[in-house]
Structures are given as structure tokens and as C-alpha cells.
Amino acid sequence: THFGFQTVAKSEKVQKVAEVFHSVAAKYDLMNDVMSFGVHRLWKKFTIECSGVQKGQNILDLAGGTGDLTAKFSRLVGETGHVILADINASMLKVGRDKLRNMGIVGNVSYVQANAEALPFPDNHFDCITIAFGLRNVTDKDAALRSMYRVLKPGGRLLVLEFSKPVFDPLSKLYDLYSFHILPKMGKLIAQDEESYRYLAESIRMHPNQATLKEMMVSAGFTETEFFNMTGGVVALHRGFKF
Numbered sequence: 226t227h228f229g230f231q232t233v234a235k236s237e238k239v240q241k242v243a244e245v246f247h248s249v250a251a252k253y254d255l256m257n258d259v260m261s262f263g264v265h266r267l268w269k270k271f272t273i274e275c276s277g278v279q280k281g282q283n284i285l286d287l288a289g290g291t292g293d294l295t296a297k298f299s300r301l302v303g304e305t306g307h308v309i310l311a312d313i314n315a316s317m318l319k320v321g322r323d324k325l326r327n328m329g330i331v332g333n334v335s336y337v338q339a340n341a342e343a344l345p346f347p348d349n350h351f352d353c354i355t356i357a358f359g360l361r362n363v364t365d366k367d368a369a370l371r372s373m374y375r376v377l378k379p380g381g382r383l384l385v386l387e388f389s390k391p392v393f394d395p396l397s398k399l400y401d402l403y404s405f406h407i408l409p410k411m412g413k414l415i416a417q418d419e420e421s422y423r424y425l426a427e428s429i430r431m432h433p434n435q436a437t438l439k440e441m442m443v444s445a446g447f448t449e450t451e452f453f454n455m456t457g458g459v460v461a462l463h464r465g466f467k468f
């Protein structure tokens with residue numbers, strides 16, 4: 226049946242995402258730097274700047290993986306604040322936890338294995354939630370946005386950093402060439418994993434564009450929703466508030 230097909234397709238996606246991130250966890254940081262020519266650091270820096278995070282706050286870095294944003298938030302919130310790095314994937318969480326501990330980041334960070342679609346946190350709990358390069362891997366994005374809205378405090382903000390749709394046609398074509406042909410080859414060369422990086426390119430193409438994601442955030446309840454394009458729309462940062 227139609228529903229039967231959807232169920233199979235959904236569980237296949239969950240399985241695929243789990244396999245991809247178990248497989249890339251160890252080489253994830255290296256590949257991020259190589260694939261984005263280091264520019265992911267600037268995209269993340271801008272995300273931190275837009276977060277408005279202050280000392281003493283409660284932050285959720287969802288789909289936090291190897292913890293780049295968590296490390297920065299840990300410094301910003303200080304000893305009186307707290308950051309939760311949550312991720313569905315045990316291998317990514319382990320790489321993230323080991324990395325942050327080696328950096329001496331302890332005391333105000335905890336690690337939780339959780340699915341973004343059904344967050345195991347109380348209502349109205351976080352001052353800020355980030356999900357960086359995570360939402361496109363989530364099967365039911367609307368459920369995930371509703372779950373994030375629930376656990377955010379009134380006045381709190383959500384930041385979604387994600388690949389998006391390039392705004393100029395020539396850039397779009399160049400980007401397709403890069404992601405579908407060069408990226409999988411780089412994955413093969415560096416991480417001996419062509420298949421995972423082919424998935425990455427496909428998941429980027431399937432992800433909702435800027436306007437659609439903004440609408441999805443509004444439907445989940447967020448207000449004052451806006452987005453900022455970076456690198457010509459290759460990446461966009463969406464921000465919304467709970468009032």
C-alpha cells in the first residue's frame with residue numbers, strides 16, 4: 226500500500242543515516258575541513274554570533290555530532306550555564322565527547338543520545354537551540370521542529386544551519402558538479418567511503434529551500450522567522466523565536 230511504502234522508505238532513511246554517521250564519525254572533522262575548504266568554521270562562527278547566548282543560559286546543540294558549536298557555547302555560558310550536546314548516533318557522540326574532553330571542556334556540558342523528532346527534555350527548558358547540518362538527516366522534520374519548539378523557553382530562539390539553495394544559477398550548476406562528482410571522490414580518497422558522501426550530496430538536493438524551511442518553522446509555531454544566506458545560498462541560517 227501507499228502507507229506501507231512510506232513506512233519502508235522512512236525506516237530505510239533512518240537506517241541509511243545511522244550507517245552513514247557510524248561510518249564517517251572518525252574522519253568527520255577532517256572531511257568537514259577538506260570538503261568546505263575550511264569555510265564551515267565561518268558558517269558556524271556566524272551562527273554563534275546570531276545566537277545571542279549569554280552567561281548562565283541553557284543551550285541545546287541538537288544533532289551536535291563532534292561538538293564544534295557545543296565547545297563555543299560552553300565558553301559563552303560559563304560555569305553557571307549548561308550545554309547539552311544531543312545526537313542520535315552513538316559513534317558521533319563518542320567522537321564529540323572525547324574531542325571536547327581532550328580540549329579540557331568539562332563541567333558544563335553533558336551528552337545525550339536522542340532523536341530530534343521526540344526530544345527527552347521538559348517543556349520550556351532551553352534559552353537557545355541550534356541544529357547545524359542536522360535537520361536534513363531527520364526523517365520527520367515537522368515533528369522535529371515541533372519538538373524543538375516545545376522544549377524552548379518563551380523568548381528563546383532556534384537556529385537552523387543547513388545546506389540550502391544557491392541563489393545564482395551558474396553557482397547552482399557549479400555546486401551540483403562539485404557535490405555529485407567531486408565530493409564522493411574526495412570521500413573515497415580520504416575516508417575510503419564514496420557511498421556516504423554520495424548520500425550527503427543527495428540529502429542536500431532533497432532538503433527544503435530557504436522559503437520552504439521558513440514556512441515549516443512558522444507552521445511549528447516560531448515567530449519573527451528569517452534566514453540569512455551564506456556563500457551565495459549554498460548554506461543558510463534560519464532563525465525563529467518562541468513567544
Ligand code: SAM
Pocket residue numbers: 242246287288289290291292293311312313314317339340341342356357358359362363364
Ligand atoms: N552539528 C555538527 C556539525 O555541524 O558539525 C554535526 C553535523 S552532522 C552532518 C549531522 C548529525 O546529525 C550527525 O551527527 C547525525 O548523527 C545527527 N542526526 C541525524 N539524524 C538525527 C536525528 N533524528 N536526531 C538527532 N540527531 C540526528
